[in-house]
Amino acid sequence: MDLNQLNSFLAVARTLNFSEAARQNFLSQSTVSRYIGELEKELNVKLFLRSRRDVQLTREGSAFLSYAKEAVEAIRKAEMQIRQMQQGSKGRIAITIDAVSGWFAQHCLELFVAEYPGITVDITELGGRDNQLLSDTSYDFHFMLRDMLPEREEICSILTHxxxxxxxxxxxxxQPEGEADLRKLAEEKFILLSEGESPILYMEIMDLFRSLHLSPPVMNCYDTVKTLLMGVRAGLGMTILPAQVARMYSAQEFSLIPIGGVETGLSYVMAYQKEITNPAAQLFLELVQQQAQQEDEEQYYL
Known part of the structure; x- marks a missing residue:
């Protein structure tokens, strides 16, 4: 059993057409048929039912399919890992973050840099309305609030946290004791991250007040989390932020208080182009997938 046989099997299983499978693998149809025949002989089963009209997977073929996918993926990962080792784990990835998505990106980058210290990482912070740059292939990954993700066929995404x-x-x-009741804070001064910098976050906060039939008591808006927290520190007002972002930026002089009585959940994603050709980017993608799964499991058991 070799990689050519497995790739041919997967192509036929995907297309249910020997001619199309041969075209996709740049082989002749007779070569694909030979590979499938050799594989069937080695396994001592029929993998496909063939007729003049169509091709179908047998029960054994369907059972073998998932294992073939895993085997090909394992070989691909091994080849990529060996190439990285030969290159001294050198390479480059470029990521973007929005104003409130840096926590998970930083967490993943810390792990990635520890494992692949020779790979250079470019980090760019984008404004809230720069999601058209998702089509810019000079960036490998984009961390953002899920509601900012455009629906495009060429864009894939992972729910990160x-x-x-x-x-x-x-x-x-x-400050309030226990959970904060926004109705009791209607006379307080609030300062927020600007709508232009994070439109989804701004909308979510406005919806919190509207759901309680309150007029948002917003005194001012700021273009960065850093200047926003400077305003809180100076006594210009209190603010509302995602908890992980507040922990990431805030010093010991801030208190982070849960908001009660309203839905305050936010979902984040990492977006990327469907076709990844950068070996270093593939390594980062695999790490993010692992961390996102771990984060999801931890959330489940909380």
């Missing part, structure tokens, strides 16, 4: 909004106040400021 969930977060929730919280009230961020200066510790010396009067």
């Amino acid at each position: 969930q977060d929730h909004l919280c009230l961020v106040v200066k510790k010396t400021q009067t």
Whole structure:
């Protein structure tokens, strides 16, 4: 059993057409038929039912399909790993983050750099309305709020993690006990991240107030999380941010208070082009997939 046989089997299983499978693999139809015949002889089963009209997987062929996929994927990963080792794990990836998606990206990058120290990482922070750059192939990955993800056939995405909004106040400021009730804070001053910088976050916060029939008491907006928290630190007002973002940026002088009585959940994704040709990017994708699955399992058991 070799890789040519497995690739031919997968192509025929996918297309249910020997001619099309041969075309996709740049082989003659007779060569594909020979590979399938050799594989069937080795396994001592029929993998396909052939007639003049169509081709169908047998029960044994269907059972073999998942194992063939795993075997080909394992070989591909091994080849990529060997190439990386030969190159001294050198390469480059380019990622983008929006204003409130940096926490998970940073977590993954810390692990990635520790495992592949020779790979260069470019990081660009994009404004909230720059999602047209998803089509820019000079970037490998884009971390963002899920609601910012456009529906495009060429774009894939991974749900990376969930977060929730919280009230961020200066510790010396009067603050609610337990969960924050926005109805009791209607007279307080609020400052927010600007709509232009993070339109989805801004909309979510506005919806919190509207769901409670409150007029949003927003005094000012800022274009970066850093300047927003500077305003909170200076006593210009309290703010609302995703909890992980607040923890990532905030110093010890802030209190992070859960908001009660309303839905505050947020979902995040990492988007990328369907076709990945950069070996270093493939390594990063696999790491993010593992971390996203782990994050999902931890959320499930909370």
